[in-house]
Amino acid sequence: MPLRFLIRVLLGFAVAAGTAFGADATVDIDMTLRLDPAKRTIEGEARLRLPDGKARRLLLAKSARLISLAIDGQSTRRRHRVRGALRSWSLPSEASTLDLIWSMALTPTPTHLDHRETLGRDEATAAELGSFLPAAAHWYPGLQVDGEPALQRWRVTIETPPGQRAIVPGRLVEVRNSETTWTATYRMDVPAEGIDLMAGPYRLSERRMTSIDGRALSLRTLFHPEIEALAGDYLDALAGYFELYEKWIGPYPFDDFTIVSSPTPTGLGMPSLTYLGIEVLKLPFIRHTSLGHEVLHNWWGNGVYPDYTGGNWSEGLTTFMADYHYAEGASADKARAMRLGWLRDLSAIPPGKGLALARFTSRRHGVDAAVGYGKAAMLFYMLRERIGRAAFDDAVRRFWRSHRFKVAGWSALREAFEAASGDQLGEFFAQWVEREGLPRLTLVAAEGGGAELLQDEPVYRLRVPLHVRGGTTRQVLLEPLEAPRHHVERPADSGELLLDPDFQVMRRLAPGEVPPTVRDINLAGPTQLVVLGGDAMDGAAGELARRLLDSEPTTVDGDSPSPDRPLLVVGTPDTVDAWLSRYGLEPRPAQVGRRGELQAWAGRHGATQPLVVISATSPNAAQAAARSLPHLGRFGWIVIEQERSSERGHWPSTPQSIGLRGSEKGAD
Ligand SMILES: [Zn+2]
CATH class of the missing domain: 3.30.379 (Chitobiase; domain 2)
Incomplete structure (x- = not known):
């Protein structure tokens, strides 16, 4: 009979707790969980160490059954308040620890959802084929400080029946197997936004690599048996992305990365892992596109947190340094087609219905996605064209060094790009981040053979490429446009003058420039x-x-x-x-x-x-x-x-x- 045995998977380097996070409120959570996917139940015991704060509230789903609550070791039957699906308790100002025992019945895992329906669901679901408990479902106790959800560090031990494995974001520190249970412990030593828990009948594949700063990194897949054969290719691709982004930006901020398969057609990124649908993972192009995008979110989004009150820059920077970077690597035509796609989607938004980047928070509907992904990515493209690749890369590294595990807004990005380039970029960022809508440019012939470059008011400050083509002449003029009208001297005696034919300027395209689809x-x-x-x-x-x-x-x-x-x-x-x-x-x-x-x-x-x-x-x-x-x-x-x-x-x-x-x- 197999004896109870213990594997210490990794005793890697721990990022010093609390580094660089300053005064932000962070709660430390130590929990032990028992998940039974077949019975669709979770039971937990948790200790919360509380940060200081004036108004602190304990949060837990209304559907959870609270078995006991103690404040600083004293059992209490404090009254709670209910709002929607959430229960909350106000906490006495001197309280420093909470101990809770609770259990919760989970909803069956849906099997007939399309991708759009899986976005934004915040229900905790379970089944033997796969369980997903998103933090937003409040399936475990969390904390609110002064009306805002507190960031969290955690140590989570999860027990499942044999044959099932479970994962939460963080470093895997220990796995134990017995005849009756599988148990794993994860630690998140830096403040993160919340704990999403995934479980399923997973097979584990693993690869080790050394990070750029000499740490041991573990790359893993937790795949359903039917796609286990894909693990090797995915681990190869992962290793490539870690090499690329560590060199480009700086050391990967965690010690593990896991690709976890889901029975629903989902695509989510979390610190140190990504959760992708089985059918999605079967698509051969995913490892060349979406996977790199999700890996990069560990720097942008889960490594530096966007300041949502001033607009989420992380999707745009991730799209530029992942999706666009891969297109550029493939060919100039692919890169041009991607820029055209962004401008096309932005141009399809009726005037006046647009959204300023400063107001983009997350992906909700078409307009948001066109702005938050496309407009922001195009901003970074134009910024790199303006300051050059070396200054751009230097800025990205500076931004990473000084804002790792902190909340940072567009202004922090601007400062990093100004420091690296020596340019004043206040106006550049203001016109693309604060203003909604886009410039509209028109090229018309002028008397005497030159041209006029026109733009609607209020004007943008732009540098507009004009291509001169004809006979043996091929040149690009970069025209500064700061007024509604700009005269262009005739650059050649014959041929044609074309307005930005490679889509290098953020603008509303004229109908003829947008190929119909x-x-x-x-x-x-x-x-x-x-x-x-x-x-x-x-x-x-x-x-x-x-x-x-x-x-x-x-x-x-x-x-x-x-x-x-x-x-x-x-x-x-x-x-x-x-x-x-x-x-x-x-x-x-x-x-x-x-x-x-x-x-x-x-x-x-x-x-x-x-x-x-x-x-x-x-x-x-x-x-x-x-x-x-x-x-x-x-x-x-x-x-x-x-x-x-x-x-x-x-x-x-x-x-x-x-x-x-x-x-x-x-x-x-
Ligand atoms: Zn993204």
């Missing part, structure tokens, strides 16, 4: 539906429209669609071609021809309204495409063959340009 049809209000090809097509077209559109369309007659509203046209190939010519639109593009059973493409009608045309050989083909087409919305054109997309692509963007003989051309 199928999903644009959802951005401009209610859609008109035109069905061609007889009654048989009606049902299939309706089904297709419901899947493709965010809101119910209005069916209109093919002869009289309004030029001021988005338009979806569904029909058979012959009826579609006849309609396009009757309505005076471009014929079907050569990219799709009549290939496959269905062709879909995006364009524009009226002056600027989105148009999507779907040409299907039969109602059945249209019906079948209703499943795949909604997932392909980022493309400009798509061919569906045997219910799957066989070909797809993007339309090119057309930059604003003028001819250099003085005649205007192609500007819109």
Whole structure:
């Protein structure tokens, strides 16, 4: 029979408790937990060592059963207050320790959620296939000081039935196995935001590496058995990211990093771990993109905490130094396409509906994501273009050294970039962080062969690249634009002048600069539906429209669609071609021809309204495409063959340009 045995997994270097955190209120939590995923229960005993503070309250979920509470060793039946799903107790000013015993019944783990539904859920759930107890569910006792949640350090021992393993953020210090239980202890020695607990039927894989400052780092995967074979590739990728970011920024602030698989399609980053859905982990590109992004959050977000009252900079800096860095490493075209994608999403936000970066807190809906990720990442791109790569990297290292495990806002970032570059960046940060909306630039021909660069008021201070192309001439002018109008002398006798064709300036793109995509049809209000090809097509077209559109369309007659509203046209190939010519639109593009059973493409009608045309050989083909087409919305054109997309692509963007003989051309 196997004897009870003990493995000391790691006795690594502990980050000195409380370093650099200054006066921020931090509670020390020492807990022992017993989780039974099959019975969906958790029981716990905790001791909290309290920080000073005027108004301190103990917090615990209303659904938890409090078995005992003692303040400084004295058992108490203090009265509590209930708000929503939360119970709280005010604490006497002299109290320094709390001891609690509690238990809680957990909700079954949901098995039919999509990614959007898993974001923002704060329920503690359990099942043998996977349990997730987010800190926001208040499944364990926490503390509020002066109305704000206190940061926490912890030592957590978790016991589960054999076959299950559990993890919380922090350093794994001990694992014990017996016939009846599996037990692990984790420590978080620096202040962190809260304890998320994950458990499942995990298989462990592990790799050791040495950090840049000589510590032993443990990289691990806790994967469900069905994806255990992927562990080696993920550990290779992890090692690469740690090498990259330690060199670029500074030492990894923790001692462990674990990728934990989830039965739900989730994607979360926490200090020292990331929690990703099994189906997500199976996608081959995840280890080249999202994984690096989550690793980098240990520096930005979980290593330096954003000051949410002044705007969350951590998603933008992480997107720039992860997603964008990888695109740049792949090719200049990929990097350009990513910048275009950010500007395209920002340009889709109607004027006046935008959000200043100073008001971005977290990912909620489309506008927030476009601003918090795209606008902030574009800010860092322009900043690096302005001060140069060496100063940028120096600033990032300074910022990390002086704000590790502290709360820092945009102003702390500005100071680091100013110190590293010697530039005054107050105006740069103010216009991109505080202002909502974007500059709108227009290039027009001027008398005498030069050009005028125009911007709407109130103006931004910009440096705008103008490309000169033609014959053998290829040069880039960097024009300072600080007024509504700026004159550009004719730089060559012939050729073309193009406005920022590589998307290097944060701005609202003109309609011609944004290549149309199928999903644009959802951005401009209610859609008109035109069905061609007889009654048989009606049902299939309706089904297709419901899947493709965010809101119910209005069916209109093919002869009289309004030029001021988005338009979806569904029909058979012959009826579609006849309609396009009757309505005076471009014929079907050569990219799709009549290939496959269905062709879909995006364009524009009226002056600027989105148009999507779907040409299907039969109602059945249209019906079948209703499943795949909604997932392909980022493309400009798509061919569906045997219910799957066989070909797809993007339309090119057309930059604003003028001819250099003085005649205007192609500007819109
Ligand atoms: Zn992120």
